[in-house]
Amino acid sequence: MTDTMTEFDSILEALHQAIEKTDAAAAIKTLQQADHDETAKLIDRLSAEDRQALFGLLTPEQGAEVLERVYYFQGADIIEELSAEVAAPFVAELDSDDRADLMNELDQADSEAILEELDEDLAHETRRFMAYPDGTAGAIMYSEFVSFQADMTVEEILNDIQTNRKKYIEFGVQYAYVLSQDKQLLGVLPVRNLLFASRSQQASEIMIPNPTTVHAYDTIEELEDIFEEHNYLGLPVINKDGCLIGIIDRESTTEALQEAATEDLLKFQGLMGKEELRSMPLKVRSGRRLSWLSINVVLNLISASVIAMHQDTLEAVIALAVFLPIISDMSGCSGNQAVAVSMRELSLELISPKEFRRVFFKESSVGLINGACLGLLIGGLAWLWKGNAVLGLVVGTALALNTTVAVCVGGLVPLALKACRQDPALASGPILTTVTDMCGFMLILGLASLCLPYLV
Structure with a gap:
């Protein structure tokens, strides 16, 4: 290194x-x-x-x-x-x-x-x-391709390649495309076919007719499905008239999918808009981060107000202060897993924003099981630490219930935001954090207040 x-x-x-x-x-x-x-x-x-x-x-x-x-x-x-x-x-x-x-x-x-x-x-x-919109074939296609007329002979094509070899080398030619007089795509011409054809044959005789094509507004997910199904290096993009307007290659499609996932992650972490670099001016970097953090300050005040309401309970059982961040963090992690699954399924169009009931039942089942397991674990540790079974019951129950809430909220919030035409990658995080913190603090402090005589 x-x-x-x-x-x-x-x-x-x-x-x-x-x-x-x-x-x-x-x-x-x-x-x-x-x-x-x-x-x-x-x-x-x-x-x-x-x-x-x-x-x-x-x-x-x-x-x-x-x-x-x-x-x-x-x-x-x-x-x-x-x-x-x-x-x-x-x-x-x-x-x-x-x-x-x-x-x-x-x-x-x-x-x-x-x-x-x-x-x-x-x-x-x-x-x-x-x-062309982001996430479509038009946004990642390129117009540098080699094409020939259908009536050109192999000899004419080879002469053209020799004449323009420097330009064609930069194109990274794998295929040539055969076009009609009005630029409509007729077929694909692999370089191998040119090498073994007779010089007098025409392009229309040695081309692969009726190639698989895509349109400029097809999504990158649709392109990826085609590349997964077939061993293509590239796909021709045609317009509504069947004219060749560009080429998509497999590598560009994969990169576009990775960039989209990275952008969603950056938004989810609050790094909105144009990507930040440390070479940017200090004022710009500071302003971008503060615009997001300022919102979180307001949201965190809501969670803090719950603690203020139960200040007497917290002062009486100081051990609860140790478990507040644990319950908040563990529930938040569970909720973020549900957010990630919902966002992935939305992006792949595996679910629609209207499928609230299905997502709720799926996530609540996971939340109840994971919440019970985590609750038993943290409750048992609290009991062993303080020797108080009631403290373990309060902490374990709070974590179990809050995990269930967090998973359901995490699964449903992206759907609700998508239905409202808002960006789920941008807003799901702070909403989930606020809900899990507020509910977690309310559950543990509320249960502790009810059981206060058995905790002090």
Whole structure:
């Protein structure tokens, strides 16, 4: 691990020196020495001034290569630090899908300013790709593909490949696509078929007809199902007229599903909106976190008010203070498991927001069993610790009941929020926390108040 860190530090120092000396060749050489995954880390360690200086040294092609090796939100930070005139050439060199993703990360004013600087056709294509909703085929497809007319001969196709080999190599060609005169998709042409066909044969004779296709508004879950069922490397995307408009590959679909899951997790933890990086300005980072934490302060005051109502009981049986956070935390963990299952099933469309009764019975069954087991465990420990069976009964019962409540609330809250067209990933956490804390404190302190003569 130490050797790895030392190597990274030396690369970072070499990059700093290249930027200070405005040595473009040295900067490129240093970036090429880094592993593909380390580029994002290197860019993150540079100051805003150094990043601007670095991109001032790079050609559009070199800058685009760097942008493709960092995360989209890092690329957006870099582009926003540059003027539209300077940024546009870098953006123009990106692949169509990367370009649209990057532009969607920018503020609207910045993205429009850069689009105005692009070639008219390129700007039109980029706007079209940007318009597709997240989680659809259109949002992750790319327009760089190789296609041929159905009446072209194998010899004509091979000559075209030779003429444009440098461009086609960048496309990562696995298949070519056979189109009609009006751009309708007729078939798929594997490279292997070209190699073994007669030079005089036409594309229509050696293509695979009627290929599996998808549409731009198909969801990534639907795409993943097709890739799981068939051993495809890519899928053609067609419009309503059957014209080929883009390609989806298996890797992009898997990455999109992983990114969606990561985004849900970040929202669930209160890291809303654009991803936070430690290279961002201190004021921005602080403000984003405070906006979420301020809400939690209000919610926690509700839970604290329950403790204040039972202050006399807590003072009489000080041992209860030890079990308050245990009951709150353990119930919260159980509730979070139910939240995760509901969110997963909602995202996969395995349940609908209307299935309250089914989810309630499923989760309450789990809650009763797990609550009883956890209650017996913590109640037994309380009894052994203080030698008071009533204390064990109070603590165990409170945990058992609160776990059942937490699991039911955790399972149902995402459905209720989805039904109200709210984001369950964003709001389920604080609602669950408030309910489990309030109910947990009320249960243990309420039961302790009823049994107070047997506890003191």
